[in-house]
Amino acid sequence: MKSRFTGFEPVRRDRLVQETRHDAYKAKHKLPEPTVCPQCGAVFHAGRWQWLARPTQAHEEMCPACHRMHDQYPAGFVTVGGAYFKDHREELLHLMRNEEARAKAEHPLKRIMAIADEADGVLVTTTDIHLARGIGEALHHAHQGELEYHYNEQENLLRVVWQR
Numbered sequence: 001m002k003s004r005f006t007g008f009e010p011v012r013r014d015r016l017v018q019e020t021r022h023d024a025y026k027a028k029h030k031l032p033e034p035t036v037c038p039q040c041g042a043v044f045h046a047g048r049w050q051w052l053a054r055p056t057q058a059h060e061e062m063c064p065a066c067h068r069m070h071d072q073y074p075a076g077f078v079t080v081g082g083a084y085f086k087d088h089r090e091e092l093l094h095l096m097r098n099e100e101a102r103a104k105a106e107h108p109l110k111r112i113m114a115i116a117d118e119a120d121g122v123l124v125t126t127t128d129i130h131l132a133r134g135i136g137e138a139l140h141h142a143h144q145g146e147l148e149y150h151y152n153e154q155e156n157l158l159r160v161v162w163q164r
Protein backbone atom coordinates (compact mmCIF):
# COMPACT_ATOMS: atom_id res chain seq x y z
CA MET A 1 0.00 0.00 0.00
CA LYS A 2 1.57 3.26 -1.10
CA SER A 3 0.69 6.41 0.73
CA ARG A 4 -1.15 9.10 -1.11
CA PHE A 5 0.56 11.71 1.06
CA THR A 6 4.20 12.56 0.42
CA GLY A 7 6.31 11.89 3.49
CA PHE A 8 3.54 9.89 5.15
CA GLU A 9 3.30 6.11 5.55
CA PRO A 10 -0.01 4.30 5.99
CA VAL A 11 -0.30 2.77 9.46
CA ARG A 12 -2.71 0.23 10.80
CA ARG A 13 -5.02 1.79 13.34
CA ASP A 14 -3.96 -0.61 16.08
CA ARG A 15 -0.28 0.04 15.32
CA LEU A 16 -0.18 3.73 15.88
CA VAL A 17 1.84 4.15 19.02
CA GLN A 18 0.03 5.50 22.01
CA GLU A 19 2.99 7.69 22.65
CA THR A 20 3.37 10.11 25.47
CA ARG A 21 6.20 12.04 23.88
CA HIS A 22 5.74 15.74 24.48
CA ASP A 23 5.09 18.14 21.66
CA ALA A 24 8.48 19.76 21.35
CA TYR A 25 7.31 22.17 18.66
CA LYS A 26 9.37 25.34 18.92
CA ALA A 27 10.70 24.34 22.34
CA LYS A 28 14.26 25.61 22.39
CA HIS A 29 15.00 24.79 26.00
CA LYS A 30 13.55 23.04 29.00
CA LEU A 31 10.74 25.19 30.37
CA PRO A 32 11.03 26.53 33.88
CA GLU A 33 8.11 25.76 36.16
CA PRO A 34 5.69 27.29 36.37
CA THR A 35 5.45 28.77 32.86
CA VAL A 36 2.28 30.51 31.68
CA CYS A 37 1.25 30.83 28.04
CA PRO A 38 0.41 34.53 27.50
CA GLN A 39 -1.95 33.55 24.66
CA CYS A 40 -4.25 30.95 26.19
CA GLY A 41 -3.33 30.98 29.89
CA ALA A 42 -2.32 27.32 30.07
CA VAL A 43 0.24 26.58 32.78
CA PHE A 44 3.27 24.31 32.40
CA HIS A 45 3.48 22.44 35.67
CA ALA A 46 4.76 19.02 36.72
CA GLY A 47 6.17 18.44 33.24
CA ARG A 48 3.03 19.12 31.22
CA TRP A 49 0.69 21.89 30.08
CA GLN A 50 -2.47 22.08 32.18
CA TRP A 51 -5.44 24.31 32.84
CA LEU A 52 -4.57 25.75 36.25
CA ALA A 53 -5.08 29.01 38.08
CA ARG A 54 -2.41 31.45 36.99
CA PRO A 55 0.49 31.37 39.48
CA THR A 56 1.50 34.74 40.93
CA GLN A 57 5.07 34.37 39.75
CA ALA A 58 5.59 32.62 36.47
CA HIS A 59 7.84 32.53 33.45
CA GLU A 60 5.92 33.44 30.26
CA GLU A 61 6.24 31.53 27.02
CA MET A 62 3.83 30.47 24.31
CA CYS A 63 2.61 26.87 24.56
CA PRO A 64 3.17 24.55 21.55
CA ALA A 65 -0.53 24.71 20.57
CA CYS A 66 -0.55 28.52 20.40
CA HIS A 67 2.76 28.41 18.53
CA ARG A 68 1.28 26.05 15.96
CA MET A 69 -1.82 28.23 15.59
CA HIS A 70 0.33 31.32 15.24
CA ASP A 71 2.51 29.66 12.60
CA GLN A 72 -0.45 27.88 10.99
CA TYR A 73 1.50 24.65 11.28
CA PRO A 74 -0.87 21.79 12.22
CA ALA A 75 0.23 18.46 13.68
CA GLY A 76 -2.93 16.62 12.66
CA PHE A 77 -4.98 16.64 9.46
CA VAL A 78 -8.39 14.98 9.28
CA THR A 79 -9.93 14.66 5.83
CA VAL A 80 -13.65 13.95 6.08
CA GLY A 81 -15.82 13.37 3.05
CA GLY A 82 -18.26 11.32 1.06
CA ALA A 83 -21.97 11.34 0.21
CA TYR A 84 -22.98 10.39 3.75
CA PHE A 85 -20.93 13.28 5.13
CA LYS A 86 -22.68 15.67 2.75
CA ASP A 87 -26.07 14.45 4.03
CA HIS A 88 -25.07 14.62 7.70
CA ARG A 89 -22.67 17.53 7.60
CA GLU A 90 -23.95 19.49 10.61
CA GLU A 91 -24.24 16.42 12.79
CA LEU A 92 -20.72 15.27 11.96
CA LEU A 93 -19.20 18.73 12.42
CA HIS A 94 -20.91 18.87 15.80
CA LEU A 95 -19.47 15.49 16.74
CA MET A 96 -15.97 16.65 15.83
CA ARG A 97 -16.34 19.88 17.83
CA ASN A 98 -17.56 17.85 20.81
CA GLU A 99 -14.56 15.57 20.58
CA GLU A 100 -12.31 18.64 20.62
CA ALA A 101 -14.12 20.17 23.62
CA ARG A 102 -13.83 16.92 25.56
CA ALA A 103 -10.11 16.52 24.78
CA LYS A 104 -9.23 20.18 25.29
CA ALA A 105 -10.91 20.36 28.70
CA GLU A 106 -8.30 17.93 29.94
CA HIS A 107 -5.37 18.65 27.61
CA PRO A 108 -4.75 22.30 26.69
CA LEU A 109 -2.65 21.31 23.67
CA LYS A 110 -5.47 19.46 21.91
CA ARG A 111 -7.29 21.94 19.72
CA ILE A 112 -8.90 22.23 16.33
CA MET A 113 -7.10 24.90 14.32
CA ALA A 114 -9.47 25.18 11.37
CA ILE A 115 -12.23 23.42 9.48
CA ALA A 116 -11.82 24.19 5.80
CA ASP A 117 -14.19 23.26 2.98
CA GLU A 118 -12.78 20.97 0.33
CA ALA A 119 -14.21 19.57 -2.90
CA ASP A 120 -15.51 16.37 -1.31
CA GLY A 121 -15.94 17.44 2.32
CA VAL A 122 -13.81 19.22 4.90
CA LEU A 123 -10.23 19.27 6.14
CA VAL A 124 -9.94 19.61 9.90
CA THR A 125 -6.52 20.64 11.18
CA THR A 126 -5.43 20.10 14.79
CA THR A 127 -2.59 21.15 17.09
CA ASP A 128 -2.06 17.58 18.24
CA ILE A 129 -1.92 14.20 16.50
CA HIS A 130 -3.88 12.44 19.24
CA LEU A 131 -6.81 14.77 18.77
CA ALA A 132 -6.74 14.01 15.03
CA ARG A 133 -6.88 10.32 15.86
CA GLY A 134 -9.60 10.92 18.48
CA ILE A 135 -11.77 12.69 15.91
CA GLY A 136 -11.30 9.83 13.45
CA GLU A 137 -12.19 7.27 16.12
CA ALA A 138 -15.25 9.24 17.21
CA LEU A 139 -16.55 9.42 13.62
CA HIS A 140 -15.88 5.74 13.07
CA HIS A 141 -17.43 4.73 16.37
CA ALA A 142 -20.65 6.67 15.79
CA HIS A 143 -21.01 6.38 12.00
CA GLN A 144 -18.73 3.51 10.87
CA GLY A 145 -17.32 4.39 7.43
CA GLU A 146 -13.72 3.97 6.24
CA LEU A 147 -10.93 5.18 8.50
CA GLU A 148 -7.25 5.40 7.56
CA TYR A 149 -4.15 6.72 9.27
CA HIS A 150 -1.03 8.02 7.56
CA TYR A 151 1.89 8.91 9.79
CA ASN A 152 4.97 11.04 9.22
CA GLU A 153 7.30 9.77 11.90
CA GLN A 154 10.09 12.25 11.28
CA GLU A 155 7.89 15.29 11.84
CA ASN A 156 5.39 13.49 14.10
CA LEU A 157 2.46 14.47 11.89
CA LEU A 158 -0.69 12.42 11.43
CA ARG A 159 -3.15 12.40 8.56
CA VAL A 160 -6.50 10.78 9.20
CA VAL A 161 -8.93 10.06 6.39
CA TRP A 162 -12.56 9.24 7.14
CA GLN A 163 -14.93 8.57 4.26
CA ARG A 164 -18.51 7.52 4.06
Ligand SMILES: [Zn+2]
Pocket residue numbers: 037038039040041042062063064065066067
Ligand atom coordinates in the same frame (compact mmCIF):
# COMPACT_ATOMS: atom_id res chain seq x y z
ZN1 LIG B 1 -1.14 28.72 24.66
